[in-house]
Amino acid sequence: MYFEQIKTDGLMQWSYLVGDGNEAFVIDPRLDMGVYLEKAGRAGLQITAIFETHRNEDILVGSAKLAERTGATVYRSKYEDPGYTYGTPIGEENVFTFGKLTLRPLHTPGHTLGHLSFALYKDEHAYMVFTGDCLFYGGVGRTDFYGEENLEKMTGLMHDSLFGKIRPLGDHVLVMPAHGAGSACGDGLEEMPLSTVGREFSDTAVLPPDKDAFIALYGRILHKNPAFETMEIRNLQPQGLDCVPYPPVLTALPAGARRVDIRDLFAFSAAHYPESLFIPGDLLSSYLGWFVETSDPIVLIADNVAEETIRLAVASLARQGFDHLAGIMPDGGLSDAAGNAQTLAHIALASPEQYEKMDIAPTLDVRKEDEIEADDPVIDRFCVPLQELRERTNEVPHTQEPVYVLCQSGERATVAASYLAALGRDNLQVIQGGLSALENANGKAR
Amino acid sequence: MYFEQIKTDGLMQWSYLVGDGNEAFVIDPRLDMGVYLEKAGRAGLQITAIFETHRNEDILVGSAKLAERTGATVYRSKYEDPGYTYGTPIGEENVFTFGKLTLRPLHTPGHTLGHLSFALYKDEHAYMVFTGDCLFYGGVGRTDFYGEENLEKMTGLMHDSLFGKIRPLGDHVLVMPAHGAGSACGDGLEEMPLSTVGREFSDTAVLPPDKDAFIALYGRILHKNPAFETMEIRNLQPQGLDCVPYPPVLTALPAGARRVDIRDLFAFSAAHYPESLFIPGDLLSSYLGWFVETSDPIVLIADNVAEETIRLAVASLARQGFDHLAGIMPDGGLSDAAGNAQTLAHIALASPEQYEKMDIAPTLDVRKEDEIEADDPVIDRFCVPLQELRERTNEVPHTQEPVYVLCQSGERATVAASYLAALGRDNLQVIQGGLSALENANGKAR
Numbered sequence: 001m002y003f004e005q006i007k008t009d010g011l012m013q014w015s016y017l018v019g020d021g022n023e024a025f026v027i028d029p030r031l032d033m034g035v036y037l038e039k040a041g042r043a044g045l046q047i048t049a050i051f052e053t054h055r056n057e058d059i060l061v062g063s064a065k066l067a068e069r070t071g072a073t074v075y076r077s078k079y080e081d082p083g084y085t086y087g088t089p090i091g092e093e094n095v096f097t098f099g100k101l102t103l104r105p106l107h108t109p110g111h112t113l114g115h116l117s118f119a120l121y122k123d124e125h126a127y128m129v130f131t132g133d134c135l136f137y138g139g140v141g142r143t144d145f146y147g148e149e150n151l152e153k154m155t156g157l158m159h160d161s162l163f164g165k166i167r168p169l170g171d172h173v174l175v176m177p178a179h180g181a182g183s184a185c186g187d188g189l190e191e192m193p194l195s196t197v198g199r200e201f202s203d204t205a206v207l208p209p210d211k212d213a214f215i216a217l218y219g220r221i222l223h224k225n226p227a228f229e230t231m232e233i234r235n236l237q238p239q240g241l242d243c244v245p246y247p248p249v250l251t252a253l254p255a256g257a258r259r260v261d262i263r264d265l266f267a268f269s270a271a272h273y274p275e276s277l278f279i280p281g282d283l284l285s286s287y288l289g290w291f292v293e294t295s296d297p298i299v300l301i302a303d304n305v306a307e308e309t310i311r312l313a314v315a316s317l318a319r320q321g322f323d324h325l326a327g328i329m330p331d332g333g334l335s336d337a338a339g340n341a342q343t344l345a346h347i348a349l350a351s352p353e354q355y356e357k358m359d360i361a362p363t364l365d366v367r368k369e370d371e372i373e374a375d376d377p378v379i380d381r382f383c384v385p386l387q388e389l390r391e392r393t394n395e396v397p398h399t400q401e402p403v404y405v406l407c408q409s410g411e412r413a414t415v416a417a418s419y420l421a422a423l424g425r426d427n428l429q430v431i432q433g434g435l436s437a438l439e440n441a442n443g444k445a446r
Numbered sequence: 447m448y449f450e451q452i453k454t455d456g457l458m459q460w461s462y463l464v465g466d467g468n469e470a471f472v473i474d475p476r477l478d479m480g481v482y483l484e485k486a487g488r489a490g491l492q493i494t495a496i497f498e499t500h501r502n503e504d505i506l507v508g509s510a511k512l513a514e515r516t517g518a519t520v521y522r523s524k525y526e527d528p529g530y531t532y533g534t535p536i537g538e539e540n541v542f543t544f545g546k547l548t549l550r551p552l553h554t555p556g557h558t559l560g561h562l563s564f565a566l567y568k569d570e571h572a573y574m575v576f577t578g579d580c581l582f583y584g585g586v587g588r589t590d591f592y593g594e595e596n597l598e599k600m601t602g603l604m605h606d607s608l609f610g611k612i613r614p615l616g617d618h619v620l621v622m623p624a625h626g627a628g629s630a631c632g633d634g635l636e637e638m639p640l641s642t643v644g645r646e647f648s649d650t651a652v653l654p655p656d657k658d659a660f661i662a663l664y665g666r667i668l669h670k671n672p673a674f675e676t677m678e679i680r681n682l683q684p685q686g687l688d689c690v691p692y693p694p695v696l697t698a699l700p701a702g703a704r705r706v707d708i709r710d711l712f713a714f715s716a717a718h719y720p721e722s723l724f725i726p727g728d729l730l731s732s733y734l735g736w737f738v739e740t741s742d743p744i745v746l747i748a749d750n751v752a753e754e755t756i757r758l759a760v761a762s763l764a765r766q767g768f769d770h771l772a773g774i775m776p777d778g779g780l781s782d783a784a785g786n787a788q789t790l791a792h793i794a795l796a797s798p799e800q801y802e803k804m805d806i807a808p809t810l811d812v813r814k815e816d817e818i819e820a821d822d823p824v825i826d827r828f829c830v831p832l833q834e835l836r837e838r839t840n841e842v843p844h845t846q847e848p849v850y851v852l853c854q855s856g857e858r859a860t861v862a863a864s865y866l867a868a869l870g871r872d873n874l875q876v877i878q879g880g881l882s883a884l885e886n887a888n889g890k891a892r
Contacts, residue, residue, distance in 0.1 A: 122638075123649075170617065171617035198644070203571070
């Protein structure tokens with residue numbers, strides 16, 4: 001038996017290539033699907049089937065292109081059709097065999113109405129279950145995509161799917177979800193390498209058997225990245241790339257492109273091209289969609305950024321549908337600009353010691369609501385989560401006096417400050433090291 | 447939580463680096479232990495403990511050197527002392543914590559008398575069990591190291607360890623053994639990526655609950671690689687390498703070194719330096735010890751062999767204690783030798799079609815007893831398993847007439863023929879493609 005979990009960094013998406021004998025299948029292939037061709041080819045396997053657990057919204061899938069390259073059939077749920085233009089509808093009556101392996105679809109609605117999980121049997125024993133966005137490690141898929149009015153219904157369906165379809169497979173069955181900790185498709189997921197059905201259901205605080213308690217716990221509206229809307233539409237049409245192409249390398253800033261700076265936080269704070277949005281290269285998937293349209297032209301500013309990080313950043317853009325990358329600037333531009341005395345911008349930093357001495361200090365806290373505690377050592381705080389900043393910019397006072405910007409570590413605060421500065425705000429100071437540094441300076445152990 | 451399974455190819459040995467918070471432990475580190483330093487360092491973890499499941503016999507362990515580099519403590523079983531000169535003895539009363547992880551030793555004799563498994567608890571739930579050479583995927587550790595006279599006792603202990611210590615941990619617990627399929631520490635292991643306690647115990651044909659049935663199934667004497675004896679002794683003394691050094695690259699054959707040819711089988715058959723032993727580079731760990739002493743000087747002949755395979759071959763030698771590698775010859779030697787009309791040797795190949803037409807054809811079958819079937823299409827067969835060939839060379843007739851050499855694919859037959867040819871036998875013919883080819887030529891589907 002061949003088994004590989006393909007972890008796509010940035011998106012925290014896990015796809016799977018599984019085979020036996022000389023046949024293999026893929027679960028939820030990513031956009032740049034050459035990776036499956038290479039791995040299957042080297043293992044002497046022919047990919048004959050591609051399964052989608054649901055119409056994905058946080059990644060572009062490469063199913064159609066992978067099918068074209070391999071002759072495989074794409075299978076997707078018959079229980080819901082958001083307007084697919086490809087794929088063969090399947091349900092629980094369908095059974096698929098690959099050598100000694102058998103794969104059985106399970107209808108597990110909750111994240112979406114048509115969501116499928118797939119139980120894998122080896123020598124007729126249940127062995128693994130591919131749970132897509134139904135069951136994760138230490139959490140479940142979000143149930144808020146059908147709006148407030150359907151939240152209770154969808155969360156109830158999720159409960160029934162988990163306790164009616166997944167749990168009966170048996171404690172010994174390995175759980176293989178579509179996402180790990182850090183994904184926007186669930187909340188509070190646990191950083192764990194592996195898990196089993198028995199392990200997940202053993203903690204009733206995480207998976208309450210009581211349906212009302214379950215709905216109370218998970219019936220929540222979460223932030224939805226605007227880029228998801230684009231991907232939901234594009235995933236109905238054939239997509240796919242053999243690999244993400246290396247973009248043009250530029251030596252001058254292109255006109256009209258959004259400047260996205262993926263350098264080190266301190267390097268960015270000290271000097272950057274005016275109007276640049278700061279986002280660390282490995283976090284583009286998490287943050288970019290909140291500030292930039294997928295249709296916007298983009299230039300990545302990447303002086304002294306590791307090649308590995310640049311490649312991940314470029315791939316992350318493609319995988320979320322940011323298709324208008326004008327180019328990257330990996331080398332030298334900023335130093336030259338400084339040497340030529342061109343105007344560079346910077347972000348003012350306030351040290352925790354400076355901040356603590358203030359009597360009046362309007363402070364923008366950009367963390368999420370559930371991170372905030374009443375006794376945080378923050379002066380004159382007002383809260384706008386980073387995800388809502390674009391819609392709520394006018395809540396940030398545009399005064400002569402400084403506005404301090406805070407998050408846990410200083411990273412999201414710098415993203416926020418860079419966004420506001422690009423809009424012309426010149427009164428922002430990022431609290432260096434964020435709340436962690438404030439608490440250390442304060443001697444408060446957490 | 448950090449978790450990584452480090453798979454060492456060739457030996458099919460699986461070691462583990464696991465951590466939480468900023469502390470980590472290693473289970474059964476291999477000789478070249480720099481790999482754990484690098485992975486732990488990059489993950490921001492300090493290795494504070496090293497656990498040995500048992501005194502290993504099929505690999506050299508790097509525990510002592512890893513302890514020296516990290517300041518970690520080496521822990522080993524208190525239930526048996528074969529003469530250790532390092533390590534702190536521990537038993538079931540000891541408990542170790544690493545962040546939110548707890549590790550508890552379990553005394554699981556059978557493979558050895560003192561063998562330990564380690565149950566890992568996360569947030570106080572049993573999560574994984576590191577089973578060493580007790581429980582593998584689809585099989586158990588061999589129980590014959592204490593001789594025929596203790597075979598029933600040791601196999602009975604193995605049964606009690608499995609059903610008394612491992613199974614009670616619960617179906618949902620992940621099984622993390624020290625070896626995968628292909629290891630010489632178990633027999634008939636299954637090629638599986640992952641497994642759980644529930645999965646392993648679900649098949650009563652593999653793990654019979656009845657003790658007598660279990661002993662009947664597993665109470666067997668297996669071949670023991672002579673290199674194991676050396677490793678058993680050396681593993682009592684501190685060992686370890688930061689990495690396996692790249693050996694001298696030679697352009698001429700060194701005097702007095704055993705010639706081990708790791709090239710392609712067909713290349714070897716057509717032309718090789720006289721007296722060379724043929725062993726594929728990725729199978730050195732499996733075969734070399736049957737023919738060469740760990741103290742013998744060795745030269746690896748590797749024209750046109752992939753660099754990756756050369757590195758694996760060199761590492762495999764070091765990891766099993768073949769410390770006298772005079773050098774490698776990766777390039778050009780053989781072509782030059784042919785061009786200069788030096789004497790090169792070859793192995794005669796018989797095609798299946800030629801062989802089938804023979805009336806009399808003494809045939810040496812070097813497969814293991816359990817591979818042989820009475821109706822194999824083999825003429826005048828006599829059997830000497832490859833592992834026993836060195837001791838039973840005199841059973842191979844040294845006649846004018848050819849002796850045919852057979853295995854399943856032709857690979858082991860070529861190893862055998864090369865060994866015999868180096869002893870001066872000049873009447874050998876390898877049946878090309880082995881039994882598989884004979885059966886194809888015969889039209890017999892298996």
